[in-house]
Amino acid sequence: MKKIIVIGGGLAGLTSSFYLSKNNYKVTLIESSPKLGGRTYSLFNEKQNDFYDNGHHLLMGCYKETLKLISELKTENKIEIQKNLDVTFIDENNKIYKLKSPKIFYPFNLLFAILNYKALLIKDRLKIIDFILDIACCFKEDLKNLTVLEWLLLKNQNDEAINNFWEILIVGTMNSSPDKASALIFSNVLKEIFFNGNNSSKFILTKNSLSEIFIHPIEKYLIEKGNNIYKNERVEKIIVEENFIKKIITNKNNYDSFDYVVFALPPHSISKINFYDLNGKNIYPLSQVHSSEFKYSSILNIHIWMKENIFKEKFYGLLNSEIHWIFNKGKHISITKSNSDGFINLEKDFILQEIYSELKNYFPNFSTENVLDVKIIKEKRATFIPDVASNIIRENIKSEFENLIIAGDWTTLEFPATIEGAIISGKKASQIIDKLN
């Protein structure tokens, strides 16, 4: 039985371990933190007796590999796929706008959804439709050096369309602002959502925590199949000889008996690992990762438990607000502020005051007297920024060792940092190893 060391127990590492184990490889998974899941993890609020996620993760119908994995793990009952695209937006005057596709044939249903999105004037809705129809025939070469904002302006999208439609979509899918995000990556996202069948544009809501959907079932499977999972163990050094990784040194152990190694790490973690040759000389493989200036973007999540739920919809997008999304899970609501650099460094009390005042503004029957408990989770390096510079680095990353495969959300070139990107990369790593055997 071939032995594989997987470094990093986020979704990429877990997925690759899962598929490798399914194909009868013996996996040793090494994770530096005390928990699996990486950037998708769940916590337990003892006072409220409730599991909650570091941030509410929104999945989309176009997350095909994610859905396949969920089906493998038999956790379909823990998610809810919308019957049709249906998003409720609310503005500062408490006015509700629906982006909802009617029950007519795809893709006309999506065009109608936009045509009926009354947060915009009809002429702006038509411009958006025009833009979307144009995407099908846009070329990679034309977009590769553009930011999304430059692209939108080139295509005559005005401030209203940008603020009340595009920005929400860009921040929501890329966790970045239109002036930074790459037009090429955004065009891929739009193609996935609008041109990939009716299911692709539907939102998928999680009914249970991410741990229950992904992490615990994979962990259980790996243990049952006799694989090793080592938590609290950090890979620090790698010893290489010619084109092969020979030894992995962690803060607790040395490993020198393996056939392949999977790095399922974000770039900033890779650059902290030191590589040496057999003479103890420091070498610098994966130099693009080392020298690159990958930039990261934060996500702020505020979890509020309430005596009484005042929210009617399962989730809301807020227009012109500091808050981007509110997810309603009964007595627990999860508030997301994406791309939250600046705001995230403020004191927790100040953040809370701002959020409460925004909630009162958008939902006048919200009252702090109704609040039972609050948790604020700051994820400073939630996602890499999918900008033009990172595209160049990502396209040029290659493993320089014959027994090393690199995975992680950032290695799925077509996507920004997403669960789907992480899962695709993990599965692909397992397929590459399979092909090499």
Ligand SMILES: Cc1cc2nc3c(=O)[nH]c(=O)nc-3n(C[C@H](O)[C@H](O)[C@H](O)COP(=O)(O)OP(=O)(O)OC[C@H]3O[C@@H](n4cnc5c(N)ncnc54)[C@H](O)[C@@H]3O)c2cc1C
């Ligand atoms: C708050 C938040 C909200 C998000 N919302 C969404 C969303 O709505 N939809 C969506 O699709 N995506 C969302 N994302 C992005 C998504 O979570 C990530 O893209 C995905 O989880 C990345 O997985 P990964 O395995 O590539 O990396 P990671 O999860 O970062 O995993 C890397 C792992 O490697 C470990 N590690 C690092 N260094 C070492 C070392 N030296 N030795 C051993 N182990 C090491 C780390 O501890 C970590 O567990 C969100 C992210 C955050 C933080």
